[in-house]
Amino acid sequence: MRLKTIALGLALLTISGCSLLGPKEVEIITKPVQIEIVQPVLPRPIDLKEPKWYVVSDSVIIENCLKDPETKKSNCKLGREDLYPEGYTYLDKFIDDIKKNHGGDIVFFAMTVDDYELMAFNTQEIKRYINQLGEVIVYYRNVTINDDNGGAVEIKVKKDGDN
Amino acid sequence: MAEYMDIFRRHNLSKLASAKPGMIEKRANNKTKEAFDAIENDSARISALND
Numbered sequence: 001m002r003l004k005t006i007a008l009g010l011a012l013l014t015i016s017g018c019s020l021l022g023p024k025e026v027e028i029i030t031k032p033v034q035i036e037i038v039q040p041v042l043p044r045p046i047d048l049k050e051p052k053w054y055v056v057s058d059s060v061i062i063e064n065c066l067k068d069p070e071t072k073k074s075n076c077k078l079g080r081e082d083l084y085p086e087g088y089t090y091l092d093k094f095i096d097d098i099k100k101n102h103g104g105d106i107v108f109f110a111m112t113v114d115d116y117e118l119m120a121f122n123t124q125e126i127k128r129y130i131n132q133l134g135e136v137i138v139y140y141r142n143v144t145i146n147d148d149n150g151g152a153v154e155i156k157v158k159k160d161g162d163n
Numbered sequence: 164m165a166e167y168m169d170i171f172r173r174h175n176l177s178k179l180a181s182a183k184p185g186m187i188e189k190r191a192n193n194k195t196k197e198a199f200d201a202i203e204n205d206s207a208r209i210s211a212l213n214d
Contacts, residue, residue: 003193042209043206045202046203046207047203051194051195053188053195055187057180059181090185098192116176120168120171123198133209138209
């Protein structure tokens with residue numbers, strides 16, 4: 001009889017899930033959790049090499065004025081340098097320079113004035129993109145960095161509409 | 164940078180290059196260097212955030 005009572009009591013407790021003991025209050029607390037965001041290493045700066053542009057036309061080269069040996073300044077009254085033959089044009093000079101640099105062969109990449117302007121436009125576009133991307137990087141860096149000094153990071157970007 | 168494109172709007176580059184190729188060659192090379200240096204500086208400023 002005693003065993004039955006104990007078994008009944010245990011069964012009651014198991015089935016009721018201890019609810020007979022009364023509900024327990026659950027406290028919900030909202031707490032900001034600081035997440036450590038690792039800042040990615042930014043790529044190394046761009047290292048650009050400048051190409052040399054040759055501007056060529058069939059204009060005759062006007063030679064430089066001779067220098068006054070005393071003042072070391074150009075004086076056209078003394079005459080002009082005599083480096084090139086009569087009527088030697090920029091095109092002649094370019095062809096001769098190319099031949100000299102390529103073992104007598106005439107070989108070069110050419111570009112029209114319009115295409116040169118296109119190249120300038122493209123360079124401007126690349127610069128604009130780098131600048132704007134830089135602003136985005138700085139923004140995200142400043143809002144995700146935990147370091148107190150992190151908020152002080154700034155880059156200078158021209159705000160003239162095109163950049 | 165917009166000033167570079169403005170040069171093309173203000174001048175007839177074909178005419179100038181045809182008449183004075185030596186002068187334009189010098190300016191084209193100088194301005195190319197200037198533009199590339201500006202790009203290098205911009206990227207260097209962004210990379211400096213690593214420090």
